[in-house]
Amino acid sequence: MADQNRKAEQFRALHIPGTPLVLFNIWDAGSARCVGAAGAKALATGSWSVADANGFADGERIPLTLAIDNLRRIVGATELPVTIDLESGYGDAPEVVGETVVLAIGAGAVGCNLEDSFPADGKLRMTSNQADRIRRARQTADAARIHLFINARTDIFFQGAPEQHDVAMVIEAIERAHAYSEAGADGLFAPGLADITLIARLAKESPLPLNIMVGDATPSVRVLAEHGVARVSYGPRPYLMAMKSLEEAARAAVLGVYACSEGPPSD
Numbered sequence: 001m002a003d004q005n006r007k008a009e010q011f012r013a014l015h016i017p018g019t020p021l022v023l024f025n026i027w028d029a030g031s032a033r034c035v036g037a038a039g040a041k042a043l044a045t046g047s048w049s050v051a052d053a054n055g056f057a058d059g060e061r062i063p064l065t066l067a068i069d070n071l072r073r074i075v076g077a078t079e080l081p082v083t084i085d086l087e088s089g090y091g092d093a094p095e096v097v098g099e100t101v102v103l104a105i106g107a108g109a110v111g112c113n114l115e116d117s118f119p120a121d122g123k124l125r126m127t128s129n130q131a132d133r134i135r136r137a138r139q140t141a142d143a144a145r146i147h148l149f150i151n152a153r154t155d156i157f158f159q160g161a162p163e164q165h166d167v168a169m170v171i172e173a174i175e176r177a178h179a180y181s182e183a184g185a186d187g188l189f190a191p192g193l194a195d196i197t198l199i200a201r202l203a204k205e206s207p208l209p210l211n212i213m214v215g216d217a218t219p220s221v222r223v224l225a226e227h228g229v230a231r232v233s234y235g236p237r238p239y240l241m242a243m244k245s246l247e248e249a250a251r252a253a254v255l256g257v258y259a260c261s262e263g264p265p266s267d
Helices: 002-013 029-037 047-053 064-076 094-106 127-143 167-183 196-205 221-226 237-254
Strands: 021-023 082-085 111-115 149-153 187-189 210-213 231-233
Touching: 002 149, 029 064, 029 237, 047 064, 047 237, 064 082, 064 094, 094 111, 094 127, 111 127, 127 149, 127 167, 149 167, 167 187, 167 196, 187 231, 196 210, 196 221
Parallel strands: 021 231, 082 111, 111 149, 149 187, 187 210, 210 231
Antiparallel strands: none
16 A cells, blocks of 8 residues: 555656646556556556457446456556546446445556546536545545545536537536535546647636647647646557557558568567
């Protein structure tokens, strides 16, 4: 527990507005070692990538036991702090979310994502309901004596296309951030938001450090830093990049044009 708490505090300290923590999301122990070797300061799983790598769709379709076993192998493969994407907590009731958090802590996690939408259809939960779920997660972590970093994900910006994002949605996100902060959350994750003016306002007015996910239209990490973002994550992009590279290499091998010197090391 002492080592896990040390890593938890180390991870928490990395969330600095203007000097964001960059998380190149992983999906298994092998990708954890690879990203760690590149100089990462911490590791984060991405639910989409973990699910797809194991033959499942996203949206809590991968069994929780498998996701936790995967987390345990990742933690065992690195000395870096590891945070897990728990999607919506694998249950509607706060008590069930608490049970899920217990499993994640037991496997070595120092942080988790908890989203405020329903896995089945992506619709938003009521703010008060999500606050209750976050509160139970915080109480559970405190009881385990782990200063777990709860990254409260709001899916407000997935409720409409990017061109529909406006100040009203940011105001709703700020209101949710206040409620989630009071319930015990440590960070606000707003995937889907790419407009730098809206990002800047959310970063400035949120009581929680802001996490933005990289997408095709997302400004650079440097620009995000200049506008107060504290955490930048890459979501499923690293996994998709790796799978594309693997497919291209396999195609070259099948066609007989894959140079031997480019291949993996031999046994």
